[in-house]
Amino acid sequence: CRYPVPRVWAVAPVAGRLGLFPCISRATLAGQKRTVFQGLGKGTHYWPDGFCAKGKTCLLTEDAYKLLVEADVNAKKIFKERGIRMDCLSNDEPCLQINSAYRDIKNQIYQWDVAYKNVPLEQRRKKVCYPYGNDVEQRCPHLTGNAIDVVFKGKTMTGDDWRLLHTIMSSAGWVRYGKETDPSIGEPWHFECCGTDRYAKAKAQGVTAIV
Numbered sequence: 059c060r061y062p063v064p065r066v067w068a069v070a071p072v073a074g075r076l077g078l079f080p081c082i083s084r085a086t087l088a089g090q091k092r093t094v095f096q097g098l099g100k101g102t103h104y105w106p107d108g109f110c111a112k113g114k115t116c117l118l119t120e121d122a123y124k125l126l127v128e129a130d131v132n133a134k135k136i137f138k139e140r141g142i143r144m145d146c147l148s149n150d151e152p153c154l155q156i157n158s159a160y161r162d163i164k165n166q167i168y169q170w171d172v173a174y175k176n177v178p179l180e181q182r183r184k185k186v187c188y189p190y191g192n193d194v195e196q197r198c199p200h201l202t203g204n205a206i207d208v209v210f211k212g213k214t215m216t217g218d219d220w221r222l223l224h225t226i227m228s229s230a231g232w233v234r235y236g237k238e239t240d241p242s243i244g245e246p247w248h249f250e251c252c253g254t255d256r257y258a259k260a261k262a263q264g265v266t267a268i269v
Contacts, residue, residue: 108151108152109126109130109152109154109155109156110155110156110159111155111156111157114156114157114158115159115160116156116158116159116160116206117159117160117203118159118160118203118204118206119202119203119204119252121204121251121252122159122203122204122205122206122251122252125230125231125232125251125252126154126156126206126230128230128231129154129226129227129229129230129232130152130153130154132226132229132230133153133154133210133226134146134147134153136222136225136226137153144210144211144212144213145211145212146211146212151211152211153210153211154208154209154210154211155208155209155210155211155212156206156207156208157207157208157209157247158200158206158207159200159203159205159206159207160200160201160202160203161198161200161201162201163189163194163201166186166187166189166194166198166200166201167189167190169186169187169189170182170186170187170188170189173186174186187199187200197255199250199254199255199256199257202252202253202254204250204251204252204253204254204257205248205249205250205251205254206248206249206250207245207247207248208223208227208247208249209223209247210223215246215247217241217242220241220246220247221241223246223247224238224241224246224266224267227249228266228267231251232249232250232251232266233249233250233251233254233256233257233260233261233265233266233267233268234246234248234249234250234266234267234268235248235249235250235256235267235268235269236248236267236268236269237267237268237269238265238266238267243269244267244269256268
């Protein structure tokens with residue numbers, strides 16, 4: 059590692075304060091620049107430059123990172139073929155924007171106990187993962203670094219946009235939380251890959267979306 063991580067790091071303040079990253083470095087993977095974090099969870103994670111929404115943390119496993127880059131390449135190709143105007147096509151930036159990726163268990167508990175505490179229990183379970191129990195990592199895919207909440211950058215998403223996003227993400231190997239034919243079921247922005255419980259079930263059934 060090239061750089062030790064300070065106790066409070068401006069780019070990822072929560073992670074810095076928790077001391078999650080012993081060191082960081084800069085490199086290029088799959089043609090995209092990214093920041094490498096070693097010592098997070100079970101291995102090395104990546105911050106994909108340009109994909110992360112302002113003020114958000116966007117850590118992914120290496121496999122998830124590669125699939126994200128592939129999905130962005132597919133998005134740009136489809137936008138050009140269909141004549142869809144997007145700023146990302148002219149300024150050489152990613153067309154996909156991540157609003158959430160890896161979450162540590164403290165963040166997941168905060169979502170359940172604080173952010174959604176006034177939401178009725180049945181509805182809360184549909185909106186946020188229950189962060190307690192021995193199987194929490196299987197039930198809460200954001201803890202793995204193999205799940206992302208993603209949209210088209212700079213675009214107010216419509217029903218057609220969500221369907222196109224599903225097509226683009228699934229073409230790169232991602233699995234959506236929901237149903238293939240209906241973006242209103244589940245979360246049209248939430249995709250998983252690389253061994254999560256939902257990903258494994260979807261692959262076993264030969265589908266690209268599953269509740």
